Amino acid sequence: MQDSKKYTEAELVSLLKERQQPVFSYLYDNYSGALFSVINAIIPDKDTAGDVLQEVFVKIWKQSATYDATKGRLFTWMMNIARNASIDMLRSKNYQHNAQNRELTGNVYEQVGTTVTNIDQIGLRKLVHTLKSEQKVLVELSYFEGYTQDEISKMLNIPLGTVKTRLRAALLQLRELVKN
Amino acid sequence: MNIQAYIESGIIESYVLGLADADESAELEMLCRQHPEIQAALTNFETQIEKQAFNNAIAPPPELKDRLMDMLEQDFKEQNDSKKIPPPIVEMNNIQNAGTRQSSFWRYFAAASVILLIGSAALNLYLYNNYNDTAARYEALLAERNNLQASNGVFQTRLNGLEESFRIIQNPQVLAVKLPGVNGHTENIAAVYWDSQTKDVYLMPTKMDKAPEGKQYQLWAIVDGKPVDAGMVEDCNGLCKMKNISKAQAFAITLEDKGGSPAPHLEALYVYGNVNG
Known part of the structure; x- marks a missing residue:
């Protein structure tokens, strides 16, 4: 870390809008690791996840004026930018094409010498994997794969209302896991 | 309304994780302003998710920061404008008198300039014609590519529709x-x-x-x-x-x-x- 000074969140938010280089450097040093784990839990390939992180920081920097502190914390805002960008990447034709190529050459997680991580072991996804399976699948499809509840209802053949209540119950369970 | 039941409904968690729809989000934002307990529960979950992400942080590839700094260089605001360096002062040498050979030198120089100018004009004309030709061909290619792209889009839409139909027909239920x-x-x-x-x-x-x-x-x-x-x-x-x-x-x-x-x-x-x- 270049700058040992710690900003409070309110200070950081107002400095961000001044758009000076040292603030960006500070933001990167403090938040890149946490945001990278959010991305890496969705995009296992480290290089691609790095590209997404780059895009995310450019977005954070250019859109800092749109952040509204009354709607939530700065990290929540950045985390949602990171998740959306990761899911966009997951859905992109290019990425799916590459993923197919990886499947053709063997199991993604067992290849020697690649930087692909086992996503089940990363951050929030690790906690989600301890949920019971009917809850796990809903959080997986909605949070990590970005499907809407309507799409999930059709995919799994479960009524939309049930998807909603089960997902809410799963998130409450997840809240308890995050606490510990 | 029952505030405790609302807090325990899972809506706060949906909102923080970006899974709530627009109506649910708008409702939560409004209720937060009215009920400090809901606001506190929201901030509490946000803080925990944040802590969780920080505890599980993964270091990104080290070269990424420099790449970003380069990319955003144009976008950073100057911290202050007083850093500008004054232009250096260069002393001129005294101009010496070159004597009588000067006039014949200038005559040759002028003749050479005229020849160069004519040559350059001819070259310009030639290059300009080439440029026009290439530009026209480029335009034609561009138009052709747009046509191909448009018809590709049409086929894709039709294929998607047919695939969707096929999927429905195949469904055993x-x-x-x-x-x-x-x-x-x-x-x-x-x-x-x-x-x-x-x-x-x-x-x-x-x-x-x-x-x-x-x-x-x-x-x-x-x-x-x-x-x-x-x-x-x-x-x-x-x-x-x-x-x-x-x-x-x-x-x-x-x-x-x-x-x-x-x-x-x-x-x-x-x-x-x-x-x-």
């Missing part, structure tokens, strides 16, 4: 009902695909006479002997999605005025088929 033509319209045939779970109804107008000007085909579900409107047949790509029908013993299509009728004109019945028969 979808019931197929054949609608053969009735007397006088025996050359017509259509099929209804009825999802037994979602009760969605899809129509495949396999071979129907072209509807005359101002007329349109209308699908009816026969429920306990009574016809129920199941939607108008539009010009669709593959299967037409019709109205959701929860119960029916048969389906039929009649030719009605454009926009449909509340009750079918039986003399305009074209095709008819029983469910399971």
